Amino acid sequence: MTEVVGATELVNDLAKRSGQAAAALALLSRADKDAALHAMADALVAASAQILAANAEDVRRGRESGTSDALIDRLQLTDARIGAIADQLRNVAGLPDPIGEVVRGYTMPNGVRVQQIRVPMGVVGIIYEGRPNVTVDGAGLCLKSGNAVLLRGSASAAASNAALVSVLRDTLNGCGLPADAIQGVPADDRSTVTALLHARGLVDVVIPRGGAGLIQHVVNNASVPVIETGVGNVHVYVDESADQQMALEILRNSKVRRPSVCNAAETLLVHRSVSAEFLPKAAKVLQDEGVVLHGDDDTRRIVGDSVVPATDEDWDTEYLSLDLAVGVVDSLDAAVAHIRAHGTGHTEAIVTSNIDAARRFTRQVDAAAVMVNVSTAFTDGGEFGFGAEIGISTQKLHARGPMALPELTTTTYLVQGEGQIRGVS
Known part of the structure; x- marks a missing residue:
C-alpha cells in the first residue's frame, strides 16, 4: 500500500507539472513548435553515442533474461534507426498545425458566429512496451498538437527511454519552452501504471501501445x-482471381519485412480454386525466409509435412515472429467470415483482380485499414503521410486507424457576437 501511495503522489506531481506546461504550450505559434521539433531531431542525432550506449544496456539485459528475437528487434536502436526517428520529427514539423483548425462554422440569423475549432487534449499519458521510438514519436506529436505528455515505457527499455527523454527535455529548455511538456514516468515500479490510469482530472487521456495483455489491462483498469x-x-486473403506473382510479393513483404510490428501479416487465407497452384509457391517463398507455417488440413495436404498442424489458438494469435497461420477457404464469403471471427480490427488485405470482390471485401470486413492489392505494411502513420503516429486505434469512437496530429486534439466551440442575448422562451 505504501508503494501505491508513493507512486500516486509521484505521478500526480508529474501530471500537475504537465498541466502547467500544457497551459504554456497552448500559447505557442506553429513556428515555435516547429523550431523545437527540428532542434529535437538535431539533438537526437548529436547524442547518438549516449543513446546507443544506454540502449545497448537494455539489449544486454533483455538477451540475458531470454527476451525473444522479435522483441529485441523492437527494442534495439542503431545509428540508422535514430536517424529515421529524427527524420520523423522533421516530418511532423512539416505538417500543418491542427490547433485552431475550423472543423465547421456558421453565422446564426441573429448574427452570432459559431465555430467548432481544434484544441489540444491537454495532458496525454502514453503507456507502452519496449519500443524506444514511441518515446520520440509520442513526444513530437504531442508537442506539435499542443499537448504535454507523460511517457511510461517498459522497464525493458528504461535506460533507452531515460536517455531519449533527457535529450528532448534539454532541447526544450534550450528553445525557451517548458521542459515539463515531456516527462518520463519511472518504470521500475508497476504501481506507477496504476497511478497514471487513476489520475483522472490531471491526465486527460491515456493511450496504451503494446500487446494484448497491456492494452486490456489499461482498458479494464483506467478511470x-x-x-x-x-x-x-x-490477414492476407488471396482471391481466386489474384495475380499470383503480385500475391507472393505482397505476402512476403507483409510477413517478413518486420515480423515484430503490429501491421505484419499473421494469417494467410487462400481461395480453394487456386490453393493447389499458389500454396506450394507461397510456402517456398516464406520458408526460404525462415517462416514457420501453421496450416489447416488442406494446406498440409498440398504443401506437406513441413507445415505445422494449426491449432484453434493459431487463428487468434498475433505471433510477432516468423510464424504464419495458413488456411484454405471455399469462397470470398468464407474468408470474410473467418476474418470477422478472428480478426482484431487492425488491418486486412485482399489480393484480387475482381473489382466486385474487392468492393465486397472492403465493405464487409471490419477493420481500421483495408488493403486492396497492397502490403499490410503500409498501415503506418508515416506511410500515410502523417509524419509519425502514436499507435493504430482499433476502436470506433474519437479515433480509428493510425493516430497522428488530428487524433490528439479535441474541439471547442468559439461563439462570438456583438452583445446578443437570448430571449425568453
Missing part, C-alpha cells in the same frame, strides 16, 4: 479516458 490501440491479427 482516465482511454483511446484503445489494438492487437494486429492481420
Whole structure:
C-alpha cells in the first residue's frame, strides 16, 4: 500500500507539472513548435553515442533474461534507426498545425458566429512496451498538437527511454519552452501504471501501445479516458482471381519485412480454386525466409509435412515472429467470415483482380485499414503521410486507424457576437 501511495503522489506531481506546461504550450505559434521539433531531431542525432550506449544496456539485459528475437528487434536502436526517428520529427514539423483548425462554422440569423475549432487534449499519458521510438514519436506529436505528455515505457527499455527523454527535455529548455511538456514516468515500479490510469482530472487521456495483455489491462483498469490501440491479427486473403506473382510479393513483404510490428501479416487465407497452384509457391517463398507455417488440413495436404498442424489458438494469435497461420477457404464469403471471427480490427488485405470482390471485401470486413492489392505494411502513420503516429486505434469512437496530429486534439466551440442575448422562451 505504501508503494501505491508513493507512486500516486509521484505521478500526480508529474501530471500537475504537465498541466502547467500544457497551459504554456497552448500559447505557442506553429513556428515555435516547429523550431523545437527540428532542434529535437538535431539533438537526437548529436547524442547518438549516449543513446546507443544506454540502449545497448537494455539489449544486454533483455538477451540475458531470454527476451525473444522479435522483441529485441523492437527494442534495439542503431545509428540508422535514430536517424529515421529524427527524420520523423522533421516530418511532423512539416505538417500543418491542427490547433485552431475550423472543423465547421456558421453565422446564426441573429448574427452570432459559431465555430467548432481544434484544441489540444491537454495532458496525454502514453503507456507502452519496449519500443524506444514511441518515446520520440509520442513526444513530437504531442508537442506539435499542443499537448504535454507523460511517457511510461517498459522497464525493458528504461535506460533507452531515460536517455531519449533527457535529450528532448534539454532541447526544450534550450528553445525557451517548458521542459515539463515531456516527462518520463519511472518504470521500475508497476504501481506507477496504476497511478497514471487513476489520475483522472490531471491526465486527460491515456493511450496504451503494446500487446494484448497491456492494452486490456489499461482498458479494464483506467478511470482516465482511454483511446484503445489494438492487437494486429492481420490477414492476407488471396482471391481466386489474384495475380499470383503480385500475391507472393505482397505476402512476403507483409510477413517478413518486420515480423515484430503490429501491421505484419499473421494469417494467410487462400481461395480453394487456386490453393493447389499458389500454396506450394507461397510456402517456398516464406520458408526460404525462415517462416514457420501453421496450416489447416488442406494446406498440409498440398504443401506437406513441413507445415505445422494449426491449432484453434493459431487463428487468434498475433505471433510477432516468423510464424504464419495458413488456411484454405471455399469462397470470398468464407474468408470474410473467418476474418470477422478472428480478426482484431487492425488491418486486412485482399489480393484480387475482381473489382466486385474487392468492393465486397472492403465493405464487409471490419477493420481500421483495408488493403486492396497492397502490403499490410503500409498501415503506418508515416506511410500515410502523417509524419509519425502514436499507435493504430482499433476502436470506433474519437479515433480509428493510425493516430497522428488530428487524433490528439479535441474541439471547442468559439461563439462570438456583438452583445446578443437570448430571449425568453
